Amino acid sequence: MENSFNISSSPHIRSKVTSGNIMLMVVIALLPATAFGVYNFGLPALIMMVSTTAAAVLTEYIYEKLMHKKVTIGDFSAVVTGMLLGLNMPPTAPWWMGALGSVFAILIVKQLFGGLGQNFMNPALGARCFLLLSFTGPMTSFVYDGVTGPTPLSYVKSGALDQVNTMDMLIGTIPGTIGETSVIAIIIGAIFLILMGVIDLRIPGTYIVTFVIFVGIFGHVAHPEIGFFDPTYLTAHLCGGGLMLGAWFMATDYVTSPITKKGQYLYGICLGVLTGLFRIFGGSAEGVSYAIIISNLLVPLIERVTLPKPFGKGGEK
Incomplete structure (x- = not known):
């Protein structure tokens, strides 16, 4: 026989989609938030983005070379990590701090x-x-x-809603980290990922809806002067801080989120509740980063609980 066959175990479904393709689309989706951040904060933001991204790629390259492993910087995962960290950095922070964070992200966490x-x-x-x-x-x-001051979310935390302009928060002309200020820029990138089939609405949708319900109910407990489901209060919470950036670009990370559909809904609920707890009852005005990390740690348990049972005799244990 002249024909040769490739023998492999199941599953036998093949796809042209690779990790590199997916990560490249995430990079493209992050460009609107990156571009607006550089426009909004100027040269310091650009320097920070370059330093975090370059440090992430360089760290991965050096580590894999030293360990005699296959160099994987071509899959763009290190680029995505560097960009996400840069977007989560204050533009006034020194560039070396962002670079140090990228080294930690790639070397220690990854x-x-x-x-x-x-x-x-x-x-x-x-x-x-x-x-x-x-x-x-x-x-x-x-x-x-040129003015140092609290973020709008800090005003929301103290109940000073008269100091908050929700339209500025929507556009992004407010203080904050490089990539979290413009909700419009983030949504543009999120729509691109949805249209390309990279993410769906299960995790971010459940996350945001759960958060709105939690804040709408318990925001009145922390601030009695604010009514239940006060529209200005809810809008400020949705547009402020890293909620949108976290919900669309970090909570949806394939590696650290559940693979089961029920698990993704449960994961989104955990994210919404934890973010609400941190923001309303915690000492900080923010809470998205810690909520996502804690939920990441809960993923094995969530998948264990929501894993479909095998069909047929002997499936139940």
């Missing part, structure tokens, strides 16, 4: 656990929390138009 597909939490968020704990001052200091 590579030491086996590389792409093996990390137990989102590398960019793990690095952001590492930087928040290590350099709290620079990571929580925000300057806009």
